[in-house]
Amino acid sequence: MERNGQMGLIGENFESGLLGRLREDEYESRSGSDNFDGGSGDDLDAGDDQPRSKKKKYHRHTPQQIQELENFYKECPHPDEKQRSDLSKKLGLEIKQVKFWFQNRRTQMKTQMERHENMILRQDNDKLRAENSLMKDAMANPICSNCGGPAIPGQISMEEHQIRIENARLKEELARVCNLSNKFLGRPLSALAPMSMHTQNSGLEFGMGRNGVVGPNNFNMSLPMGFDMGDGVMGTPPPYPGSRTPMGMMGSDAQQERSMLHELAFAAMDELIKMSQPDSALWIKGSDGTKEVLNHDEYARIGSPFNDPKPTGFVTEASRETGQLFISSAALVEIMHEADRWSEMFPCMIARAQTLDVISNGMDGSRNGSIQVMQAEIQLPSPLVPVRQYTFLRYCKQHAEGVWVVVDVSIDINRNSANGNPFMGCKRLPSGCILQDMPNGCCNITWVDHSQYDESVVHQNFRPLVNSGTAFGAHRWIATLERQCESLAILMSAVPTEDATAISPAGKKSTLKLAQRMSDYFLSGICPSSACKWDVLHMGNMGDHDMKIMSRKHMDGPGECIVLSASTSVWMPVSRQRVFDFLIETRMRGEWDALSNSGTTQEMVHIAKGQALGNSVSILRVSNADGNGNEANMLYLQDSWTDSTGSMIVYSPVSLQSLNMVMGGGDSSFVALLPSGFSILPDGHSNSNNIGGGSSDGSGNFGGDNDNSGCLLSVGVQMLLKNLQAGKMTKETVDTVNTLIAGTIQKVKDALGVA
Secondary structure, three states: OOHHHHHHHHHHHOOOOOOOOOOHHHOOOHHHOEEEOOOOHHHHHHHHHOOOOOOOOEEEOOHHHHHHHHHHHHHOOOOOHHHHHHHHHHHOOOHHHHHHHHHHHHHHHHHHHHHHHHHHHHHHHHHHHHHHHHHHHHHHOOEOOOOOOEOOOOOOOHHHHHHHHHHHHHHHHHHHHHHHHHHHHOOOOOOOOHHHHOOOOOOOOOOOOOOEEEOOOOOEEEOOOOEOOOOOHHHOOOOOOOOOOOOOEOOOOHHHHHHHHHHHHHHHHHHHHHHHOOOOOOEEEOOOOOOEEEOHHHHHHOOOOOOOOOOOOEEEEEEEEEEEEOOOHHHHHHHHOOHHHHHHHOOOOEEEEEEEEEEEOOOOOOOOOOEEEEEEEEOOOOOOOOOEEEEEEEEEEEEEOOEEEEEEEEOOOOOOHHHOOOOEOEEEOOEEEEEEEOOOOOEEEEEEEEEEEEHHHOOHHHHHHHHOOOOOOHHHHHHHHHHHHHHHHHHHOOOOOOOOOOOOHHHHHHHHHHHHHHHHHHHHHHOOOOOOOOEEEOOOOOOOOOOEEEEEEEEEOOEEEEEEEEEEEEEEOOOHHHHHHHHHOHHHHHHOOHHHOOOEEEEEEEEEOOOOOOOEEEEEEEEEEOOOOOEEEEEEEEEEEEEOOEEEEEEEEOOHHHHHHHHOOOOOOOOOOOOEEEEEEEOOOHHHOOOOOOOOOOOOOOOOOOOOOOEEEEEEEEEEEOOOHHHOOOHHHHHHHHHHHHHHHHHHHHHHOOO
16 A cells, blocks of 8 residues: 555645635645646636647646635635735745635635535424424324323223223323423433332433433423333443343333434534534643633533533543544445444444444434434543543534534433442543545544543542543543544555465465454453453452452363453653554563563564554564473464554464464354553653654664653463362462562563663
């Protein structure tokens, strides 16, 4: 792939507006970057008398010229003749070229505003359609205004009629009691679900208030009982993988519930579009001058229906990021509607996802207008940060040709994290992405992430990282998506070779699949989710580090075995680029790998997953001598990646027979894995968030940082314990694992010159 050429093309065609750039045939100058050499509007009109065989000559502005013109446009969209003359001299352009650039830019902005207004009108039309559908349903099933029963012609007994009237009167009285309780107790009670006062976990709580739903029309009504979320509500995770649990309508107010879900989806979509607008007053530059942070005063001023008081102990996290992807918007939308494919698209980030219910399948056989309820567990590769579990409503809408918007919003709040629940208490405010196709087959993406979470469960060392939005925010979503799209593009563009020693495409695919399963196993051992059951061992004081020790049963042959997982995270006063370069350097492996016994390491197979150095899957051979002087070989499968949000290195010993089978294209699901590895994350300070292209100097010297940046290093080890008495492990075994991890960290520090 010609990455530099592709990214240059993306940069020249990129438009940061919500609806993006217009079609090429609507403009003779593309996004202000193409102009005719020395041509003007009058010249072009006069040119009608000239022979048509003469080709038009285009002039392509440089990125620097475009940037200067854009900066000036923000200050003055209508420059006078003197200003245009100064710009032409400064940028080396003709005055006519500057004039035409500003004309085209103003035309673009006007058309974008018109499209935005049309988009709002379409959304209002969708609301009216939904209300019309509800009215039709109500007309098809009329209800008596006196008793609330069905208005069906026919004879009913006087006694039944009196009972219905009394029932209606009691409902009105209950409604008045609920209004009084709302005034004096400060919380609403459901007038349609009195059982919710006695059953704590009944009903569905929208993540917009305590128990109420506030829609875009400023109505406030609590949701009646009827949604049986079953598994996963209020901190009780459903079995995994398990079958899909439908949201059954238990009450007689199904139409009202569906209407409220639609209102929630429309309100969330409105807010996401507002927060994604470029140059919006809702976003301001952070202290580092690069990242955008939410302007909470402006957010409060717009009167968002989601701006309710935070639960006690919760803090707000908001971020916005843009990027370009090697995928079409329709393909990505399709992926986001299938839980398994969505998880695969965000490896190392989504621990588990499933669809709980489908409210609407969309219109005309497409995903346009689809609404579904999903649950996901989002992880950060560290044992000191709990997994975030969301149950949310996902609404997808196509606003124009090639322009899609996908929004998520929580519909329940996990409040039991402090009472033994392993998940982080969190609430997802309207978040999601805006996708816009580009002429070159790629798409622009704007991602907004807005959440509230319980900060008390996050370790002190990780709070700056989580608060900055790098851990779970928009920047990480886009960085992960860009890395995965690049990896898939490289895999699909692989050209078959006649070299008999080269790995086949089928073998490459099987090896990559095995490497991803290895990384998933590794992550499950350092940040456990409901996808893999671990028993946490409480062993008391484990030394200077906050060590997490877990175990799970593993059947291997006739006897019962236990897989032991141990992990910890420490702060390192060096950049994560230096740590990553040191750990992936094959020549330096003997400095920290206890199993290599200071032997030599050789890379036998290398499968690239990206353009960045270190984004690859490798098969390593470690040669060392045993006590008798005999040469012994050990084979490792290693998966490593790095981007602007973090780095990871995972490896596992694998038998030669298994590797030969996998590289031949065989099934990799039966290969036994015991992964160990490292994750390297920024520490949340601005000078450590970006990873550069530095590496060792070729002599094995990894010292000498030019700044005071630091990183957070997590180490995880899994091992199989056999022949245990009564299936239990001793404290000596745990101490051995603790010593192994502590020794590995110390060896890394010594090699990097850290005291």
